[in-house]
Amino acid sequence: MVHAKLRLLAQDEADLPILSAAVQDGIFKVADATWTPAKRRFAIKLQRFVWEAPPRKGAGQRVWAVLSFEGILAVQARKVAQSRRDAFASLLAILFEPGEAPGGKLRLSLADGGEIVLEAECIDITLADLSEPREAVARPRHDL
Template identity: 40%
Template structure:
């Protein structure tokens, strides 16, 4: 018997759920450099749900694409946070409906009794803060992969 290898995985759509900071780091790596129109960010107050429809780079297939000489891909994914008590943003103009945002990182800062702050770091010094009652998030691919329009791996200064 041998350990599972990354190469053994199939190309099924991602569907991940997280309930702790370590698991959120996994999703953060998968959504790094995802882009989305500002209009694809929604808070449903009565359900305490915050959702983003992202166009994420498929980091999980980058190496395989490079080895095979295949083009890089993106896929539309739904990133949903439950139990959201409040949302704040800085460095973005919510009134400019033509704005395209780029997600660089996500983190969770725990508070008392399981509460905490999820911070979504955006390119250009923007950020979105989600005050949550508990960390409960999902990432789910909702379309088939498509060719990355730039044809390149995302790059940015650290």
Template identity: 40%
Template structure:
């Protein structure tokens, strides 16, 4: 399969990138805010949702960068370039402010999040090449059933 290369210049484009990054795994050491360049970058191991039926599930190494970043806030994450703490990316959302600015939020399992105040949406995602067989396929129905059971709804 060809390497995926996507760009987002509006909220709809960003939603497409979010879909491809759903269930991506990354480490806190794979995140960086380059304040002087107004850029936020990360490297993730994304689940390849486009893998052909009948083939084993797989993950791909993927780079993502946001341009025109004015500020970064984190919740439940301690940035550390030497950390191996794992994060599971659930979604990337966008809340508009005065057009074309707004806030992109990277939402992680366990309630962690990163908010990026953006001058405008300018995001690029690119597969970096390595691909490997995944241990399994994310099971969202099982996760929801587990949450319901914990909450006493199951």
């Protein structure tokens, strides 16, 4: 069966819950989270758990995807192993704190209490699958 590659765009606060749910439990290496100040872009290449796929035997599926944030003015990280570029992080949710409209702070909540905070001019986020799905090693389980 051919996988329809997911492509989502969030441009306002109402779009965020759908996009956040699609990337919940996405795992990435710290080295695969990059900020390009000159382009005002923050991007993460991650292994997204395919929550939208019908349940099958096994743990489920993961797909490589890129999550791109445009109009980013500053990035802060808390409890992220930035000195260990090969360390893994797990994305739990993307939340928005309004600031001076249409901007604000995008909070990327990570497992184990970590957080990446993006100071954004506005909400402009794209999620795009890059590969075909493959079997996941385990199904994510945690209390949110």
